[in-house]
Each structure stands twice: as C-alpha cells, then as structure tokens.
Amino acid sequence: MPELLEIEYYRRAAGAGLDREIAKVVADDHHFLKNGTTPEAVKAALGGARFTTARRVGKVLYLDTDHGEVLSLRFGMTGRLIVDDSAVIDRLEYSPRRDEPKWDRFLVRFADGGSMRVQDPRRLGGVELDPDESVLGPDAWEIDAPMLTNVIGTSVTAIKTRIMDQSRLAGIGNLLADDGLWRSGIAPTRAANSLSAAEVADLALALHETLRQLFERGGSHMGDTQEERHKDGVCPRDGASLQRTKVGGRTSYWCPIHQV
DNA sequence: CTCGACTCCTGTTAGC
C-alpha cells in the first residue's frame, strides 16, 4: 500500500504535471473531498491555475498552485497517482492492478490535453484544499535517534503504534513499521518507553535503512519479510514461525525469537 | 492529553 516511499514516487511523477494550465477538474465524489472541501471550491481554485510545486510530507502530497491555493492528496491504502495515463507504480500491494475509469476519484485535465488523476478503488484516500499542514509530525525519511526519541516521549503505547502515529512521525505505514522492527530485533508490542537508548538508536537506524533500501527495490512491499506475511510464514533470519498479532488495529507479523 | 475500540471503504480471496 502507499506509504512514504510510494508517495515519493508519486511526488516525482507529479513533476510532469507542473506548470501546465488546468482546464478542467473532475471532483464529483463528495466522499473523496475532505474537511469541507467542495467540488465547487476545488474547481474555482484550480480552474485556469497551474501547479508550481509538488511537496511531500509523510504520506501526503501537496501541490502548490500559482493562484496561492494548496491541494493535498492522500492515497489511503489503494490510491495511485496517474499522470498522462502512465502509472508510476503498476504493482500496488493489496490493490487491483487494472486501470478502471470508475476508480478515478479526482481528475485534473490540462489545457494541453493531458491529465493527472488519483485512482483509488477503495476510496480510503482523499483530496483537500488548503489543508492544515501542521497536523503531521516530522517526515520519517530523515529519521535518526534524537527524532525517534522525541516520537516516543514517555508513551507506554506499543512502539509500533507510536511510530505509525502520523502526527508524531509522518510516513511510516504497516509494512515499513513491521520491516523496521524486524530488522532491529524489537517486538512490535513492546511499550514504547521500555526501549533502551541503544534500542531506540537501533530502531532509528533500521527504519532509516529500510526506507532507503526499499525505495531502491521499488516500494514498501519489498521488505525482507514481505513474502512471509501469511499464515505459516517463517522468519527469514532464523526460521521461526512468525507471530501474527493485531497491534493498534493493524496486522503485525513478527519473529518471536529474535524480536524481543 | 493519551490511548484503545470502533467505523468506513470495496476488491480480492479463502473456504464451504
């Protein structure tokens, strides 16, 4: 599913949609417009405008316009950004691979005939005009031990839940969290404030490396444990049967031997 | 403020 890495691919793809006059906006799915954003407002804001910058914080893509408004795109679990009908990602975990027009939830057509659209079969993503950008924590791409220490604070909640809290650390989703925890040998269920300073440093480094390696491999679904995310999955490191546990409402796969 | 539980959303798939 789209996590920080996928949104970064989308951000780069959005570069092809910059500085092109917007001729038409199709935003008829009210459910996909968030926080009071209306189709009329989006059309008024974008009509005749151009996107000037594509920025990313965590899993959110921000498109600035030359009229001053900012458009935010969230991709939920199955959302893709498609510019000029070429999808930068054709294989999205847990999402169908087809390009069905009925899954287009938001579309911008440029005056030159091209387009940029968000395709999201499950409609868990969303579009918002002039969003509050302060609701997100620091971007996880730059994570290091001091940042992770701040993220953890004194919280007693499960460490996995904490690093997935977008208001404290932006960009980590279920797959990146599981892979980082697996690499650092820390159980997802551990109370966040029970990690030693050394463990916090290990986890920060593991997440840092996970982000960079999986970006090179092609996405958050390219983790070392991905192929074992099923019943009967085994740990690639020591062969133990992986535990399947709900943590913070998310399915977590982890090794009961080396993750403690 | 913190944190867990619940809910929404819909295509795919396991299982009968």
Add this chain to the structure above:
DNA sequence: TGCTAACAGGAGTCGA
C-alpha cells in the same frame, strides 16, 4: 461452480 464472509490498512471519531 457459485456464493458468502473474512480480510487488507490509512485515518477519523468517540469515550474512558
């Protein structure tokens, strides 16, 4: 073969 129920997880809301 065809159907149903479970499943996937990002994110918002609510209540203790």
